[in-house]
Amino acid sequence: MGSAFDAGQSAPDLARRLIGARLVVRGAGGIVVETEAYTRDDPASHSHRGPTPRNAAMFGPAGHAYVYRSYGIHLCLNVVAAPGEAVLIRALQPLTGVDLMMQRRGRQGLRQLCAGPGRLGQALGLTLDDNGRPFGGPDLWLFLPGSVPENVIAGPRIGITRATELLWRFGLAGSPWLSRRF
DNA sequence: GTAGTGATCTTCT
């Protein structure tokens, strides 16, 4: 654990590398166990049709956050990998600030504390002000593990209807903290 | 365990 976060790579590569990374948002967070990659050529990506006010951060600097509202209710967190490419953080193993996250989520089980992009956003206390903020402080932190975990598996992404043949969902094999089994 | 529905914001048709 501990190497600095270096961005500027393709989203699928970064998505795989982020498994096992440590994510902390203002004192709450844990180990990343599930991610998804989205690119510009990808019909399922927000960036596919070009920049809009909402997805502007996705075309901003790599290593910054892209936070968007999902289904009018939830806030989801992405890491910008390259212009128009980002990695959606889908699930964490809770580690830091668990009490605070439980409080924000309101008596949900520990298993469902950060299992899913919307739940994760609520547990971390994300706001739209986090959109476009850099990882590396003062609010957002991301530490890659020294070595890439070997037990990373890939599968189809969740909740999309286009480009479902791409195996761009990555997860820590056998982890009980995944939003769904692979 | 599965199935249906409501909540409510951004974009596209």
Added chain:
DNA sequence: GAAGATCACTACG
């Protein structure tokens, strides 16, 4: 007007 990178609640087997 409809769909979407979602979740929680309810009803029913």
